[in-house]
Amino acid sequence: MSFLSAQGILVFFLLGMVVFSFFSEQFLSQSNIMTVIRQASIIGIIAVGVTVVIIGGNLDLSVGSLLSFSTVLVVDLHDKIGPMNAILLMFALTLLIGAVNGFLIGFMRLNSLIVTLAMLSAIQGMVLIYSGGQNVDIANQGGTWFAFFGRGYVAGIAVPILLFGLLAIVVQVVMSYTGYGRRIFAVGGNPMAAVYSGIRKNWCVFSTYLISAFCVACAALVLGSRVMGSQNNVGQGYELLVLAGIILGGTSLLGGAGSIWKTVIGVLILGFIQNGLLLMGYPYYIQWIVTWVIIILAVWLDLANKRKRLLTTHS
Numbered sequence: 001m002s003f004l005s006a007q008g009i010l011v012f013f014l015l016g017m018v019v020f021s022f023f024s025e026q027f028l029s030q031s032n033i034m035t036v037i038r039q040a041s042i043i044g045i046i047a048v049g050v051t052v053v054i055i056g057g058n059l060d061l062s063v064g065s066l067l068s069f070s071t072v073l074v075v076d077l078h079d080k081i082g083p084m085n086a087i088l089l090m091f092a093l094t095l096l097i098g099a100v101n102g103f104l105i106g107f108m109r110l111n112s113l114i115v116t117l118a119m120l121s122a123i124q125g126m127v128l129i130y131s132g133g134q135n136v137d138i139a140n141q142g143g144t145w146f147a148f149f150g151r152g153y154v155a156g157i158a159v160p161i162l163l164f165g166l167l168a169i170v171v172q173v174v175m176s177y178t179g180y181g182r183r184i185f186a187v188g189g190n191p192m193a194a195v196y197s198g199i200r201k202n203w204c205v206f207s208t209y210l211i212s213a214f215c216v217a218c219a220a221l222v223l224g225s226r227v228m229g230s231q232n233n234v235g236q237g238y239e240l241l242v243l244a245g246i247i248l249g250g251t252s253l254l255g256g257a258g259s260i261w262k263t264v265i266g267v268l269i270l271g272f273i274q275n276g277l278l279l280m281g282y283p284y285y286i287q288w289i290v291t292w293v294i295i296i297l298a299v300w301l302d303l304a305n306k307r308k309r310l311l312t313t314h315s
Contacts, residue, residue: 013265013272020276027279034158040271041160042219044264047242048167049215051263052175054246056208057188057255058105058112062097063216063242065123067235070094070220072127075230076136083146091217097123098213099206106205120239127232137229150226160222164264167215172260184208189256245270247295269294 021028046063053060070090077086101119105112138144152159175181186194187204195201224230249266251258273294274287 013269016269016276017272020272020279024276024279027276032275032279034161036271036275037161037164037268038158039275040267041158041164042223043238043241043245043270044164044267045160045167045215045219045222046212046238047245047263047267048164048171048260049212050242051246051249051251051258051260052171052184052211053112053208054251054253055175055188055255055258056184056205057191058205058208059253060101060116060209060212061113061239062101062116062119062123063212064235064237064239065120065127066094066097066213066216067220067223067238068230068233069097069123069127069130069235070217071224071230071234072131072136072232074220075138075224075228076131078138078144078146078224079140083144087146087221090220091214094213094217094220095210098209098216101213102206102209105209106202109202124233124236131232133232135229135231141228146225147228148225149221150223150228160226163218163222167218168260168264171211175260180207185256187255241270244291244295 017028026032046067050060050063070093073093074086074090077089080086081089097119101116104110104115138146141147149159149163154162175184183194183199183204186197186199187201191201194204223234227234245267246258246263247253247266248269249259249262249264251263270291273290277287277290278284
């Protein structure tokens with residue numbers, strides 16, 4: 001029972017893989033598995049950063065619009081100032097927006113839900129103004145090394161998968177085995193006690209939004225180089241998918257509890273559910289309904305585990 005409580009998300013993931021394999025022979029093929037992980041890598045990269053924000057006791061709903069901004073920016077600037085300068089400028093401006101979020105929430109102590117929801121709208125407006133409402137594309141798509149980040153392979157493994165895995169490992173190690181990680185957990189779990197313990201809460205919160213913005217920039221690099229172009233609303237809805245993966249991974253939206261590797265599992269669950277339903281012939285919109293049911297069940301079972309019963313007797 002203790003194993004199920006601690007590793008329930010992993011058990012659920014493995015059972016789901018077995019169930020879908022009965023309905024489609026292609027589901028467990030190596031090519032299909034690698035394709036799903038590659039497709040889920042963009043959501044996963046962003047989810048790694050947002051998990052840190054949530055563990056710190058806050059939310060970041062601006063990541064979808066920020067992904068649109070960063071992708072449009074790096075693709076549009078590619079032909080104007082060169083790929084390297086475009087990447088560096090995109091990372092700098094993305095981190096600047098993350099710093100604005102971090103300052104307003106960490107130092108001004110504004111509500112993270114309101115700030116990032118407002119930022120979501122502001123960034124989308126910035127994207128439309130910058131692009132003039134037009135899509136952007138790279139002219140010479142076959143003659144630039146920029147494609148490596150989205151289409152390249154290293155030792156037979158797609159670069160997006162490697163980047164996703166590397167970020168997840170680094171952030172998991174930082175959050176689990178460093179003083180910085182322990183401070184983030186402390187701030188998210190009990191902010192008042194953390195302050196009395198000498199932890200600089202404002203700087204901790206500020207840093208989590210920089211990490212989130214950095215992960216969005218990495219995701220934009222992958223997305224832009226994979227498509228070699230971008231729509232001005234390419235990131236629309238990503239914030240919901242990211243939160244879904246994090247919730248499935250068991251990270252508490254109240255802060256102070258969570259795991260990067262479980263977020264990775266949660267994101268992969270979403271990816272394989274969508275893939276399995278498509279292979280079974282179900283239309284795309286069914287995925288959203290099934291995803292909603294799974295999220296509700298995950299939250300319910302998490303609460304049931306904490307109160308040691310499936311149903312509460314309190315009104």
